Amino acid sequence: MNSINRRSVLLAGLGVAGAGALAACSSGSGATPALVSPSGPAVAAAENKRKGTGRTRQVPLTAAAATLDLGGGVTARSWAFSGRTPGEEIRLSAGDTLSAELSNRLPDKTPTSIHWHGIALRNDMDGVPPVTQRAVRAGADYTYRFVTDAPGTYFFHPHVGVQLDRGLYAPLIVEDPDEPLSYDDEWVVVLDDWVDGVTGTPDEVLAELRHGMGGMDMDGMGDMSTKFMLMGAESELLGGDAGDVKYPYHLVNGRVSADPAVYRGKPGRRVRLRVVNAGGDTAYRVALGGHKLTITHTDGFPVRHEQVDALLIGMGERYDVLVTLDDGVFPLVALAEGKDATGMALVRTGSGGAPGTTVRPAELNGRILTASQLRAADEVRLPSRKVDRVHRVELTGGMGKYNWAINGEAFDMTDPAAHPLTVEEGQRVRLDFVNTTEMWHPMHLHGHTYQLGGHGPRKDTSIVLPKKKLSVVFDADNPGQWMLHCHNAYHAEAGMMTLVAYRS
Structure with a gap:
């Protein structure tokens, strides 16, 4: 079974x-x-x-x-x-x-x-x-x-x-x-990659992926024949392979680009965008045409403000940004990173026609800061102290056998606490994410926020690039048994999960 x-x-x-x-x-x-x-x-x-x-x-x-x-x-x-x-x-x-x-x-x-x-x-x-x-x-x-x-x-x-x-x-x-922020309005922006009820179901996607690259059928031309598996998705920002799944649509607030969601405002108003990536397998590069974005928060916690042209946001991540609106009609574009597809919403503050559904604002290729380049705001930065416990979290597996795991072991739902990463209340804990795979992974810790390095942002979900190491620290101040997993829905279900558990 x-x-x-x-x-x-x-x-x-x-x-x-x-x-x-x-x-x-x-x-x-x-x-x-x-x-x-x-x-x-x-x-x-x-x-x-x-x-x-x-x-x-x-x-x-x-x-x-x-x-x-x-x-x-x-x-x-x-x-x-x-x-x-x-x-x-x-x-x-x-x-x-x-x-x-x-x-x-x-x-x-x-x-x-x-x-x-x-x-x-x-x-x-x-x-x-x-x-x-x-x-x-x-x-x-x-x-x-x-x-x-x-x-x-x-x-x-x-x-x-x-x-x-x-x-x-x-x-x-x-x-x-x-x-503490000063702004005139808010707009919550939820991004999603969509397959369900259009070309198949997520369970059908997973069933195909589980065959792995070695189990794919070959068509008459000797090429791999797949319905859901994505081939050739590449991203420099993500260090190579960008994703596994072909999605027919990319949604912004539940709408396709041909009939987009619209935010209506007035020129000169300062708006807080709360951007959420609820996708299953897609990172998005997000830009608002004709505008700069000022990053104020990531994953709910404030950072030192940085002005950028675009955001890179992995599954499970959230970013808050401030933007002062110009006069006209502007596309908010979510480029499916490495997948040659986009989702779009509109910001309308004046007259004018909507841009085409394939528009790609120049800002998408402008200044993009990764999370590791951000700094936690002073009021939320963890105080310096000695690390009491270190856990190596090695990300393993690949597309060949679709055997994603942590420390070489796929998570077992029938025995979830078989091999926990144990901590004790009051400890300062460091997690060393070591990505041995050819693909990036957005790693999410439940029940806590960790800090990237000594001065990086406070987050609960972070992109770990292929063949790279990312170290994070957190204080064990919320007792219980907490999941730590890749927020690619298919990687997690294949086994890239483990348990961070407090000893009693």
């Missing part, structure tokens, strides 16, 4: 989620140390330390099949929250409690969950079956409840199989009650 089927059977068998349902895991050999339970007293104590406002925001979320209008006559049969993608934005203030009731109405007895990407929340609300909860089975409901004490730009999505590459995602904005 292959791993996707093992996972489906396991998740379906776990049944309805329940708070504290999963105790600390251990391997059958008894070699695994005792770990903090996701719903144990250490987790409760950490939650009690969070500064709350006493206010609660209640949000219903129904996951169900939906026929989605992507614009331009394009429709897709997919899954979505409350019949739309992106789902309706959730916005609240730092310190507020979010109470989100998930109703699973997905077809075919499909289990699901919600992961609150980037939020340092209590462990048993992280939404990761079978580590922190049992999967929410079809027809069941489950309430996620936690304090959102860190302002920033986040989003939420399932953490079951490759459901991330359907329409089940939405932005989550935690506002700063003492916001």
Whole structure:
């Protein structure tokens, strides 16, 4: 039985989620140390330390099949929250409690969950079956409840199989009650690569990819015949191979380029763009034609301001930028890095016709800073201290066998805590990402933000280039069991995941 089927059977068998349902895991050999339970007293104590406002925001979320209008006559049969993608934005203030009731109405007895990407929340609300909860089975409901004490730009999505590459995602904005930035308006921009219900499903994509390059059929001309696998995608910014999957559409706020989403404003207004990459396999190079962008935040945390022409944003990353709008009609273009395709939205502040769907502003080839060139704002930079624990996180595998893994071992959903990276509360921890593969990987740590180097930005998702090393540090201040994985949906499901677990 292959791993996707093992996972489906396991998740379906776990049944309805329940708070504290999963105790600390251990391997059958008894070699695994005792770990903090996701719903144990250490987790409760950490939650009690969070500064709350006493206010609660209640949000219903129904996951169900939906026929989605992507614009331009394009429709897709997919899954979505409350019949739309992106789902309706959730916005609240730092310190507020979010109470989100998930109703699973997905077809075919499909289990699901919600992961609150980037939020340092209590462990048993992280939404990761079978580590922190049992999967929410079809027809069941489950309430996620936690304090959102860190302002920033986040989003939420399932953490079951490759459901991330359907329409089940939405932005989550935690506002700063003492916001230091000055601007006139906000625009949340969600990017996505789209295949579901158009040329196939994410599960069909994964099934083809699992054959690997060596298992592809050959056509009569001796060439590889594939429906979903992308050949020849190359990017200098990403160090070579740009991606695995051919997507028919690239969306900006759920719309295709032929019928784009439109932001309407006035010349001279200063607008904060909150840019989220919710894609499954695509990094985007983002530019607003005729404008400079000032980077203010990445992954929710402030950085020293830098003016750029374009952004490079990997799956799971978020960037906040400020832009002062000119007079006219301007394309906001998301170039699918290395894939020779674009998504587009429009900014309209005056009269004029819309640019063509294939427009590529000169800014796309202008100044682009990578995350490693940014610096954390002084108020969020981690204080200097001795590192107590170092873990080597070697990224392994390749397209030949599609055997993506960490430290040579594919993550086992039937025994998630078999080989954890253990930490202890209070430690300063360094993770050394060592990419031995021929492809880049956006590495995401749940429940924490880490810092790149000594002065780099605070992030939870970072691009690790092929054949390169990236070191990050974080303080172990949020006890529990936390996933660390590639945010390429297909790499993660193939096995490029592991567990960062607190010892009890």
